[in-house]
Amino acid sequence: MRITNSMITSNFLSDMQNNLQNMQKIQQQMTSGKIISKPSDNPFIASRSMQLNSQLDANTQYSSNIKDASNWLDTTDTTLGQVGNALQRINELLVSTGNPGYSNDENQSVKDEINQIISGLSQTLNTNFDGKYLFGGTRVTVKPLGTTTDANGNTQLVYNKSDGNPLNSNAASDTVDAKQLNxxxxxxxTEISQGVTMDYSVSAADVLKYKSEPSTAAKPTDLRDLLQSIVNHLDGKNADGSTPASGAASPTSLLVTTDLQGIQDATNNVLRLRSEVGAKSNRMKDAADSNDAQTQNLTTILSKTEDIDITQKTMEYATAQTVYTAALQTSARVLQPSLLDYLR
Incomplete structure (x- = not known):
């Protein structure tokens, strides 16, 4: 087969174009730092890279969830500590009422302080964090608790409706009150890792409901009822506010027995809740450490998948440039540069 000058020229141009494309590809990889610039360069690497980036984005969200939940738990623990201090103060006041030298006026002073503590408990349990009420359950935009004043001028803790009015906690299950209480x-x-969710809140009901010791005793197991019982006993009345029958035991005697035990039970309940919050905080820290380690591993794998070896690419570019230069020099000798060369 006769090799013509046009065939040599055509092959030369094709080879030179390939060399230039190779140089361009290597140069683009060096400037971007990535092996591929579009999925068609290497579909497998592109798919793997997208998958790893998706996992990293998810880990970033998990990290944010863990951080927010940890801050929530820390604030909850601090608030529960304040609730515990308030109950401890009531405990001290009830112990003091057992002093035989206490007069009715002194009992009234104790009652007035406990009424103030009840108001303070309402404010504490309505603590707001990041625009949400800590103890509001899933109804985070409405204060869970409020206070009312009974006929005797005593302060009562009550659940709040969404409109701010007292909620009937004994309402039938199909009513609005029952649904809001639920x-x-x-x-x-919140989700702390793929497929793993964890609850992190404490509801107002968790704080108000406590286990009575002994559990078979007919005593209040709701802090609201217990506090109402205490102030009524300090007024010399029965737990429900009624006047005691003639010859019945003095209601004030119950302050250092039934009521005192109830406050201690409620205090123990708060301590139990703080212990649970602490355990959840530790779990969040472990989850954060695990998430950081996984993020680091994914980042390393992603780098190995899509990042170039700059030393290797530098050598490849130098080689491609040498080949390109040699091809130019060779073609200058082989190809006829002009028509005059044919006429000689």
């Missing part, structure tokens, strides 16, 4: 009782949860 929302207060629910816990908030």
């Amino acid at each position: 929302m207060i009782n629910k816990k908030l949860s």
Whole structure:
């Protein structure tokens, strides 16, 4: 087969174009730092890279969830500590009422202080964090608790409706009050890793409901009822506010027995809740450490998948440039540069 000058020229131009494309590709990889610039360069690497980036984005969200939940738990623990201090103060006041030298006026002073403590408990349990009420359950935009004043001028803790009015906690299950109370009782949860969710909130009901010791005793198991019982006993009345029957035991005698035990039970309940919050905080820290380690591993794998070896690419570019230069020099000798060369 006769090799013509046009065939040599055509092959030369094709080879030179390939050399230039190779140089361009290597140069683009060096400037971007990535092996591929579009999925068609290497579909497998592109798919793997997208998958790893997706996992990293998810880990970033998990990290944010863990951080927010940890801050929530820290604030909850601090608030529960304040509730515990308030109950401890009531405990001290009840012990003092057992002093035989206490007069009715002194009992009234104790009652007035306890009424103030009840108001303070309402404010404490309505603590707001990041625009949400800590103890509001899933109804985070409405204060869970409020206070009212009974006929005797005593302060009562009550659940709040969404409109701010007292909620009937004994309402039938199909009523609005019952549905809102159910929302207060629910816990908030968050996803801390793929497929793993964890609740991190404490509801107002968790704080107010406590276990009575002994459990068979006919005593209040709701802090609201217990506090109402205490102030009524300090007024010399029965737990429900009624006047005691003639010859019945003095209601004030119950302050250092039934009421005192109830406050201690409620205090123990708060301590139990703080212990649970502490355990959840530790779990969040472990989850954060695990998430950081996984993020680091994914970042390393992603780098190995899509990042170039700059030393290797520098050598490849130098080689491609040498080949290109040699091809130019060779073609200058082989190709006829002009028509005059054919006429000689």
